[in-house]
Amino acid sequence: MSPFASWQVARRAVAAQWLLVAVFGVLVSAFFKAQVVEHERYRTESAQTHLRQIPLAAPRGAILDRNGLVIADNFPGYSIELLANTEDSLRAALVRLDALVPDDTIDVETVVRRWKEARYQPALVYSSGRDDVVARLEEHRAELSGLVIQRIPRRHYPDSNAVAHLVGYVGEVSPTDLENNTFPGAQPGEIVGKQGLEVEYDSLLRGHRGVRFVEVTPGGQPVREQVEAGSIPPVGGNTIRTTIDLDLQRFVDSMWRTDLTGKRGAMVAMTPDGQVLAYYSMPSYNPNDFIGRIDPTVWNGLQQDPNRPLYNRVIQAAYPPGSPFKLAMAALALRRGFTMESKMRDPCTGGYRFGNRIYHCWYPKGHGYLTLRQAIAASCDVYFYQLGQLLGADSILAGAYDLGFGQRSDIDIGGEAKPFLRKAVKDYVTSHGATLWGNGETLNLSIGQGAHTETLINMVSFYAALASDGIKRAPRILASRPVKVVRDLHIPPKDLQDLRLAMVDVVNGGTASADLAGIAGLKEFHIAGKTGSAQVTGQKDMGWFIAFAPAEAPTIVIGIAVEEGIHGALVAKYPVRAIIHYFTGRTVKADVTNVTEDLTRTVGADSSTPAPPPTVPHPAPKTMSHPKPPGR
């Protein structure tokens, strides 16, 4: 029988057809398994292989002054990043990139580190791509697989050097910070605050990164924006309003740069309740240099500069408090029953014998007999030597501590140094050994010298308490920061009033009067202050002046500390000019010639002019007098 008889063929055809159906059934079920049953798994895997997350930087919140002027904001810049699958391909791409951007050198190891932190994200190469660089890279995009160029918000400080120590700067979060979770929520590569307000209020300013997805080739080349995967837009940080008066800050800056050129020091202004109005430290730096990547030569320059421009002298520099501490001594004296009219046993003869040593007054001719009030105005050292002996070292130390000395002011900028002061003599002996403490230390302590240093901010904070209700409040820069009472100084209102009037005398006929004489408006605004000069080992004396105005109901307290400023009287005019500017809103131009004359005259004057003890009208005079000052 033929194998091709129809019924035989039909039998085989049916078998073949069933076989086909069965095989296709197997194929279809294999696809069903992959595409329907295990779809989720493969979809995820597909996304992993061809999608790359590209973080979108969130714009940092702006930092505004009290009137809404901009201290820090953002402007658009470009970041240049590379996606890579392997370290080798990343390094190869960096070499090609470097060849195209001849001016800049790439920090290869840093880029590789960034890549290792997040392999499926683009590694940052530059965060400060200039327009011409971006244009050139776009031309050569085909050679640079994995190149990602993004517009990113870049930090900008319009007032640059003038606000450097106040705002600080920002930079890429460091591996150490990530490890310690210093900045909660910060991702590798994210920009965080490094100094000043930027780091203090980083959590408010930073915002939340967004993310977008791009599809990449197996070689890591981004090819297409992936919209369906759902990008998350970045959430910008909060704008913060500060208590800073940018106009005053700028005034202080321009004043310092023209009249105190090359001088190191700091200046801070605040309201009596602690709202910081100006915050200034010199020498300064340009915080904009830190954005993106700081040029190594600039960085080394800042590091090696003997004047230490990165040093924040408002809160970090430890200065002997000098004569401004005499107000604290006076407050302690009043607390112990002295009055403003109290006199000491011995008159000032230009020096004071203690043991076998003579302790000099700054005024060698001597002030004679002085009341406490006059002693403050004349800043008579001999008076305070005796007062110190009467109070006793332990009493001074405990009292000073009680008045807030030796402790941080608690300003809302990080890195504040703790002033050096112990609560009792025995604490010095414990920590430093018996040799530090001689009996003469009591005398040194009484005039703000010796084993006691303070920061400018803490001194000004003390004077702010004197200028208000005797309550020391933490200086604050963030406008919304609640008022925080550091301590009640327990000075009765009557005493506060007396101390302020004594400070008015300093300006009107006291130590500061001669140098302030040329400044218009001094009387008008009723300025009170205290000068000081303090000895610093290895340097010329530093100058202090802390002032407030109007004396009866102060609205501004301002202090300056100038290293190697010789004497407080020589620096007194700067806070005064700042106060006048603050009240009038105009720049008070000092008569530069006059100032120079003043300086010459002052230096020569001490020996030639007899020094009657100053008699200061009380209350503050309404008329401007121009007496030759006996001393300052």
Place this chain on the structure above:
Amino acid sequence: MSRGIDKRLLFIVALLAIFGLLMIYSAGQTDILVTNHRAWFRQEKWLWVVQLVWLVIAIVGATLAYRTSFRILEWATPWLYGVSLLMLVATLVIGTGKGSAAGSKSWISLGGIGIQPVEIAKLATILMLARWFAARREPPTTLRGLVQPIALAGMPALLVLKQPDLGSAIVFVGILFAILFWADVPVSLLVLLASPIVSLLLAWSTALWSIWMVVLFGLLLWWRPFVMEAIFVYVTNSAMGVLAFVVWKHMKPYQQNRILSFLNPEANRTGSGYQAVESHVAIGSGGWFGTGFTLGPQKRSGFIPFHSTDFVFAVVGEELGFAGVAAALCLFLILLLQLVRIARQASDPFASLVVFGITAVIFTHIFENVGMTISLMPITGIPLPFFSYGGSFLVAMFLGLGLAFRASEEGRAASYLES
């Protein structure tokens, strides 16, 4: 039953041709920056136009085949077979690699156009085997009787294996078994014939191979072939089980890798397993309805390897999802069932065997290619009918389809059977 062209077959072929052309168009729509060929028609995005030209040529070829009498064909068969063998030999001498088969010699250039002689050889082998069996009243009943057809299929298969092109060699095996089956060679003989291959595949596991040898012993006792043949089968199986190791040693590393990748693609995903995994992932990510025509992200970004040729079905899976895959497979199944129907209705054994052989070629290609994209089969570079870009196979297949149209018409004219 009306006369004239087989409209059911024409309809299904037209649908598949359009579907395939659309997928080649889609495969060209990518986002990857590739080095631009100077000639526009070499660029991926224009491949569909080239394929359209090939399709026109293929339709012309199919028409010519449709107009050719099976008697003339039967007469010309030995000549065609001989010429195709010579071309395969020539390929080994002057052939070049290309595309996904860059490492092998499978192309020869005729006036600037590269063609793959193996596709013609498949057709010629079908014709030769069909001629051999059609000339016999009874099918062979012994292994010894099968030596000649095995040799007819084995010669081109060995030449192709030498290129090397494992995928096409497997197609020749498929052709041989299909023709033997259709020529009513007893199933027991087919099993015995296939048994050494089973041994070879099971050699990886001594336990499985041992079980197989016991089963084989039982089968031999049951079917009772000639003693010498039984011994031959058993010895061959034993040798395959042992030889597998030696064969393995002689394989080229890429062949070894392909087999290893096939056995476990995930373990070797960066190397040769990469293609299998990426294809599987692309298909799996398609879901029910896929990512949309031309929109597959894996394809657009260049993750699907050879997405215009070998792995074009992964593009179907990714972009059209399970729905698209099921539709394509249904069309294929209907085509194959139609072809089996035509083979059944054919008016003479030669035509019937030829059509069934063509069915086997198309089926083997589909199963190997589609199975490869979903990791059911090892990675071999053979094209998917209608979908893969490439002229040689398309033209050869349409020649075969032309013959099927003719067989259908002749079969209905003879009206041995109603359908």
